[in-house]
Amino acid sequence: MGKFLLYVFKIIIFSFSVALFIQYLADSGLKKTNDNIYGDWNKILGGQLNSDLVILGSSRGYVSYDPRIIQKTTGLSSFNLSINAGAYNLQGLKFESYLVKNRHPTVIIQNIDLTHFSKSNHIPEEFQFLPYLDNNKLARELSVINSDYRWNHYIPLFKYNPYKSFLVKGLLSFFGKKYSIIPTIKGFAPKNPLFKKDEHNLKKLRELRSDSSNIQLFRKKLVITKYFLPRYKTDSVKIFLVWAPEYKERLDIIASIVTPVKEDIVQMVSDMPGVYFLDFSDDPINLKKEYFYDTFHLNEKGAALFSTKLSIEIDRILKN
Amino acid sequence: MLFNSISFLIFLPVVFILYWGLFKRSLKLQNIFLLIASYLFYGWWDYRFLALIAASTLVDFFVGRFLQKTGNEIHRKMLLSLSLVFNLGLLGFFKYYNFFIESWMDSWANLGVELQVSSLNIILPVGISFYTFQTLSYTIDVYRRKIEPTSDIINFSVFVAFFPQLVAGPIERAKHLLPQFSKKRIFIEERAISGIHLILWGLFKKIVIADSCAIYVNAIFNDYENMNSASLILGAVYFAFQIYGDFSGYSDIAIGTGRLFGFDLMRNFNLPYFSRNIAEFWRRWHISLSTWFRDYLYIPLGGSRGSKWQQVRNVFIIFLVSGFWHGANWTFVIWGGLHALFFLPLLLGDQNRKHLNQVAENKILPSFRELLQMLFTFGLTSFAWIFFRADSLFDAVNFIKRIFTDLRFELQYLSIERYNVEMLLIIGIFVLLEWFHRHMEHPFTGSFKWVKIIAIILMLLTLGVYSDQQEFIYFQF
Numbered sequence: 001m002g003k004f005l006l007y008v009f010k011i012i013i014f015s016f017s018v019a020l021f022i023q024y025l026a027d028s029g030l031k032k033t034n035d036n037i038y039g040d041w042n043k044i045l046g047g048q049l050n051s052d053l054v055i056l057g058s059s060r061g062y063v064s065y066d067p068r069i070i071q072k073t074t075g076l077s078s079f080n081l082s083i084n085a086g087a088y089n090l091q092g093l094k095f096e097s098y099l100v101k102n103r104h105p106t107v108i109i110q111n112i113d114l115t116h117f118s119k120s121n122h123i124p125e126e127f128q129f130l131p132y133l134d135n136n137k138l139a140r141e142l143s144v145i146n147s148d149y150r151w152n153h154y155i156p157l158f159k160y161n162p163y164k165s166f167l168v169k170g171l172l173s174f175f176g177k178k179y180s181i182i183p184t185i186k187g188f189a190p191k192n193p194l195f196k197k198d199e200h201n202l203k204k205l206r207e208l209r210s211d212s213s214n215i216q217l218f219r220k221k222l223v224i225t226k227y228f229l230p231r232y233k234t235d236s237v238k239i240f241l242v243w244a245p246e247y248k249e250r251l252d253i254i255a256s257i258v259t260p261v262k263e264d265i266v267q268m269v270s271d272m273p274g275v276y277f278l279d280f281s282d283d284p285i286n287l288k289k290e291y292f293y294d295t296f297h298l299n300e301k302g303a304a305l306f307s308t309k310l311s312i313e314i315d316r317i318l319k320n
Numbered sequence: 321m322l323f324n325s326i327s328f329l330i331f332l333p334v335v336f337i338l339y340w341g342l343f344k345r346s347l348k349l350q351n352i353f354l355l356i357a358s359y360l361f362y363g364w365w366d367y368r369f370l371a372l373i374a375a376s377t378l379v380d381f382f383v384g385r386f387l388q389k390t391g392n393e394i395h396r397k398m399l400l401s402l403s404l405v406f407n408l409g410l411l412g413f414f415k416y417y418n419f420f421i422e423s424w425m426d427s428w429a430n431l432g433v434e435l436q437v438s439s440l441n442i443i444l445p446v447g448i449s450f451y452t453f454q455t456l457s458y459t460i461d462v463y464r465r466k467i468e469p470t471s472d473i474i475n476f477s478v479f480v481a482f483f484p485q486l487v488a489g490p491i492e493r494a495k496h497l498l499p500q501f502s503k504k505r506i507f508i509e510e511r512a513i514s515g516i517h518l519i520l521w522g523l524f525k526k527i528v529i530a531d532s533c534a535i536y537v538n539a540i541f542n543d544y545e546n547m548n549s550a551s552l553i554l555g556a557v558y559f560a561f562q563i564y565g566d567f568s569g570y571s572d573i574a575i576g577t578g579r580l581f582g583f584d585l586m587r588n589f590n591l592p593y594f595s596r597n598i599a600e601f602w603r604r605w606h607i608s609l610s611t612w613f614r615d616y617l618y619i620p621l622g623g624s625r626g627s628k629w630q631q632v633r634n635v636f637i638i639f640l641v642s643g644f645w646h647g648a649n650w651t652f653v654i655w656g657g658l659h660a661l662f663f664l665p666l667l668l669g670d671q672n673r674k675h676l677n678q679v680a681e682n683k684i685l686p687s688f689r690e691l692l693q694m695l696f697t698f699g700l701t702s703f704a705w706i707f708f709r710a711d712s713l714f715d716a717v718n719f720i721k722r723i724f725t726d727l728r729f730e731l732q733y734l735s736i737e738r739y740n741v742e743m744l745l746i747i748g749i750f751v752l753l754e755w756f757h758r759h760m761e762h763p764f765t766g767s768f769k770w771v772k773i774i775a776i777i778l779m780l781l782t783l784g785v786y787s788d789q790q791e792f793i794y795f796q797f
Contacts, residue, residue, distance in 0.1 A: 001340065001507055001509070003509045004507075004509040004512045004513060004516075007509075007513050007516070008516060011516070011520075011773060011777070014770065014773075014774055015773070015774050015777040015778070018774050018778065019777070019778060019781060022778070155781065156781075157778065157781045157782055158781050158782075160782055161781065161782055161783075161784065161786065162787065164782060164783070167782060
């Protein structure tokens with residue numbers, strides 16, 4: 001029996017060791033790729049940012065806020081911490097990961113829109129976390145959202161199972177091959193595809209509008225933001241809640257839901273000193289298709305114009 | 321409980337440790353413990369159907385006992401009939417009741433008569449086709465006086481319900497497996513290690529080959545009307561590897577698990593896709609079922625004796641019944657019928673006993689002729705698999721019709737966001753591994769043994785399908 005158990009033990013140990021070694025190579029290879037989503041996470045987790053101003057948001061935050069422009073106008077070092085397709089809980093996770101080793105920012109821009117009020121119950125673009133699951137806090141928080149993550153933590157290489165191409169890219173990158181995986185500029189990921197109407201989303205919004213109980217639902221969900229904000233708010237911190245531009249066709253559809261929600265936001269902000277609500281849903285940017293790649297997201301040109309307008313407004317408020 | 325589940329990953333070591341640790345000194349206790357473990361294994365899926373296994377066990381145990389006690393041939397025939405009626409009755413009710421009712425109503429409907437007979441919402445008990453055939457082999461062999469009936473109900477119960485092979489075979493014969501429950505078991509380390517190798521190889525076949533193929537197969541078969549000829553052909557080829565990986569993988573895990581507990585289960589697959597004709601394929605595919613039908617149906621019908629007409633009749637009967645055994649759907653019957661048709665030229669030309677050896681014996685590569693023979697046989701089986709996989713005869717016929725009418729062979733992007741050819745690389749590696757180890761049960765031998773073991777584990781980790789855990793196909797039979 002001893003020989004058999006030793007044999008099984010050897011199978012486990014040898015496989016585990018080789019898997020761990022390959023995982024180390026792939027993780028290191030992915031971490032080596034700079035100026036992209038991995039470079040951002042390296043800086044976030046490594047405490048290399050210490051920005052005065054950070055931007056939080058989901059996909060709209062990710063593609064609409066150019067920290068270079070905001071930094072130039074306000075004079076505050078800026079970084080975009082938005083997480084593509086991530087609702088407030090994932091945005092919070094990224095920000096809290098940032099706060100572990102970076103100085104607390106003095107200005108926070110929080111993008112808000114109807115999607116912000118929902119909680120993510122899955123992890124979007126999971127590949128971005130692949131090389132960082134040795135970070136216990138991050139791994140633990142991700143396991144709360146997706147319980148399968150606990151296996152990723154204990155079984156080496158298993159995390160690459162759904163992302164085989166990233167395993168290959170990581171290994172090749174380790175041995176010197178250059179890859180461009182979702183390039184970013186200070187956390188900002190500008191996009192330039194031709195405008196395409198996201199008809200499936202508009203259809204959902206039309207259905208949403210037809211049910212008046214949804215207005216109450218969003219108003220209720222706003223409470224989340226009310227509790228969320230004080231966690232990051234100290235006397236010296238200013239928070240800007242920003243409703244970024246949306247293409248007019250979309251705004252027309254959601255107007256009946258958005259208007260009462262915005263009234264609530266204005267009411268909420270009036271009770272919170274240092275918190276400002278900047279609403280760009282009446283801005284002329286919304287009227288022009290040339291600034292969008294779909295009805296919800298600004299393209300690079302739109303992001304540049306919006307970031308300029310926003311940073312001027314923020315600078316004005318900060319200087320008053 | 322599935323072999324490819326977390327619960328089995330916990331169940332197996334716990335049962336193994338208790339079996340060899342706590343109960344090692346008493347054969348009786350080991351058998352009782354195996355019986356409890358087997359019932360737990362089966363009950364994990366649905367405990368209500370344990371009653372069926374218990375009933376089947378009791379009926380056949382007492383039929384066996386009475387068969388031994390009576391010399392009266394009429395009584396013996398009645399006892400055998402009781403076992404046949406009970407076991408086949410169970411199978412007939414749970415597996416075929418709705419099929420017969422619906423077919424009966426359809427045939428009257430075709431004559432313009434609408435019958436009002438309601439079908440029942442019957443759940444098919446997992447593995448019923450396997451354990452009923454296993455217990456039937458016992459009563460038939462006792463009736464034929466080929467084996468002595470057992471007087472130990474525990475041994476017999478665990479023979480019927482032995483968890484490694486309970487739900488999908490191999491369908492063991494009492495003559496081979498039952499005496500193993502009466503012999504003191506010694507833990508032989510080399511055998512246990514070979515068991516671990518077989519389990520590993522079976523998991524690879526199931527989780528990497530079969531379940532990966534299943535993703536492509538489902539995408540192609542569920543959307544065959546929009547597929548080009550290349551995708552449809554690949555769909556049939558992928559299904560050939562899916563069902564092979566799935567079923568032979570299960571058998572390997574079952575045999576390997578049996579070895580961990582000191583048991584020797586029969587080999588169920590012997591590289592069937594390296595067959596040079598259909599007769600050889602059937603000597604290598606689902607061997608335990610093929611030999612069951614041979615011994616208990618084909619030979620009693622006259623087998624290869626008698627006139628050519630009788631031989632042809634026997635071949636058709638055995639293949640049609642085999643098809644019907646797989647499922648209550650005409651697609652399975654046609655699948656069996658096709659194999660009978662493929663077999664027919666070999667029978668008529670007295671070629672069905674050719675190729676009894678391994679292909680390319682003592683050679684690295686096959687001859688060009690052997691290669692063509694294997695490809696042709698694989699082509700025939702893949703063609704027949706279309707009927708096996710299709711949801712209905714209508715779908716199968718249209719699937720095949722489209723292969724021959726679409727005639728576009730370019731790359732096609734599937735709904736699963738992968739190209740139709742992407743699975744071919746893994747299948748190629750698998751075929752090469754099987755080819756170069758075709759004289760062995762698994763590839764974990766030779767000087768690169770450890771490299772192969774680690775490579776297979778790494779492939780299980782990175783290429784295995786876990787997100788959409790698939791049941792074993794043969795569970796439904």
